Structure formats: C-alpha cells, structure tokens
Amino acid sequence: MPYPSKLSSEQILDSAEVLLESQGPEALTMRSLAEALQVRPSSLYRHFQSRETLLRALGDRATLALHNELRQATQGQEARPALLCAVTTYLNYARTHPHLYALMLVENDDLTPQELAESPGKQLWNTFLELIGAVSGHPDDTDHTVAFWTFLHGFVSLERTGAFGKSGPRGGLTVGVEALIGYMENAAKQSVRQS
Template structure:
C-alpha cells in the first residue's frame, strides 16, 4: 500500500479524471479514487475535503484544457475569422471527445457573479476572438450567441440526434454564417445589436 505522504493533489486529480472520463460522474467517489491509489479514503481528505471539492478541481482542469485547445487552434490561423472558426471547431472536438468532462463544465447551477479563474479566462478568450471579428472588444451579445450555438451543436452531437450520417456540414455552415454576420457588424453599424424583428 502506498504511503499517504506520497499522495499529492495532482496524483489524486489524475486518478479522478481517469475515473470520470471512463465511466462518468457516478463512478467518481473518494473510495474509488483511494482504491486506485492503494490508500485509505481518509488519506485523501487533507487534499480534497469532499467529493464536491474534487469535482470542482476537475472542472477547473477541464476548463483549462478547453481553453488551451481553443487558443492553440486559433493561433494556427492567420485571420480573425479563421481564428474564430478554428476555435469553434476545437470547442466541438473537445466536447465530443470528452463528453463527461464537458457535461461537468456546463452542468446546471444557480446564476452567480463571474469571478477570476479558468472559467473567466475561457470567456475572455472567446470574447476576444469574437471582438476581433466584430470590431467590438467587449461584444458580449455576439459572444453569447456564438457560445449558445456551439453548446447546442455539441449537445446534438452527443445525444445522437444527428444520426449515423452526422451533421452533413451543418456545423461549418452555421459557424460561417455567424462569423460572417459578426464581420458585417464591423463593416456596418459597429457593435450595434439589431432591433427585434417583432415587438
């Protein structure tokens, strides 16, 4: 049996991530993690006081991984439009490749004020990418619209609603339509949000 002193937050988190990715959140508990590490469950509590704390650490790690994937994808592109498109594809790839982690990131929760951390950093990344296209560095409306589209498409992909034939290019069509519209905002009325079609 491993000595508890050899157990670190990093090693615990690594095992927890493996369990969650393989079998979902129901498979994740302190006893299962301890068993994989060959220690008593009680030895984990000085690093993570409970399962909720461990889940929070996993969420932060997953958010950082998504941030990295989107950032690196955007860095390989040469125009603002291409950067945003590449980041959008990276988002969908991450969501569909890591379904349990993605579900944890966007699990329902009460509205709360945004605080500094991985989630805020991820938001700022997407906000910046959108702003490069629209010309508004604080373009919250269009960033929300993009995020809603990406999340909706990710859920459709994960649920199997797209069937065996997949999206037939629909994701790219939708993404290009959004990005083109964002660019039109810069060419026309700046960051002005169009009025509703009906009142």
C-alpha cells in the same frame, strides 16, 4: 497536520480524470478513487472536502485545458481563421473528453466576485470574447459571444445525445458557424461605415 507526502492534489486529480474518462461519472466515487490510489478514502478528504469539490476541481482543470488548447490553436492567426480554428478545437475537445466537458458546465455559486473574475471559466469566456471581438470589431461583444457559444454548446449537446440521428448533422454546423461569422463581419462593416 501535514498531508501525506506520497499523495498530492494533482495526483488525486490525475487519477480521478482517468477514472472519469474511462468509466464515466458514476464510477468516480471517493471510495473507487481511493482504491485506485491505494489509500484510505479519508486521505482524499484532506485535499477535497467532498466528491462535489473534487468534481468542481476537475471541471476547472478541464476548462483550463480547453482554454489553453484554444489559445495555442488560434495564436497568430487572422480573425476569421482563428475563430474557425477555435470551433474545431472546441468540438474536438468536447468529443474527445465528453465527461470532462460536462463538468466544465457545472454551476458554482460559492465563488466570490474576485474568484469568479479569476476562474478558469472566466478565462475561457475572455478567450471567446477576444476571438469574436476580432471578427465583429467590438472588443467587448457579449451578444455575439453568447450567441456563438450557445450555438457550439447546443451542437455538442445534440450530437452527444444522438439527436441528429443516423444521417448526422450533415452541413448544419458549417451553415450555423458561417451564418454567425457572416453576421459578425457585417456588424464590423457597419461599425466602420458609421464611424
């Protein structure tokens, strides 16, 4: 059975994103989305099996958006400035789109190994791996990539919950980023000396 021509998956995702961004995750239900699109809820299920499937699709879309912003912002830059630019881009995305950012981190155990390798999350990971490998001198530098991403995500999470209090994080972000990058650069120098 063909899907109604007036409704596409992209239209559904566009409206879902608007609802999510403007009213938060609790407001995004299949019924509220159908009302916003002026269709019956059953029309949505032809494209997305459940609300969870829809949220995963929004998370993938957000991950791709952040991935593309990072690629564009860091293109053509030297290693250190590119990574610093990636930090700014990442934090701006997380601050500007907090609900979409939260969906990026939803676990999806249903992916096959092939789907996982081609997923938006893997693409985002590979971008960070590339940026960090350029600084540390190790193209497949999983350790530093995990440490760096953990720091960024932890910062975003603490900032979002207000854990820094009224004074804010002060220079903590810069101290942490500079310490991690400095450590990576030292690792690159040691690698050069040993070879």
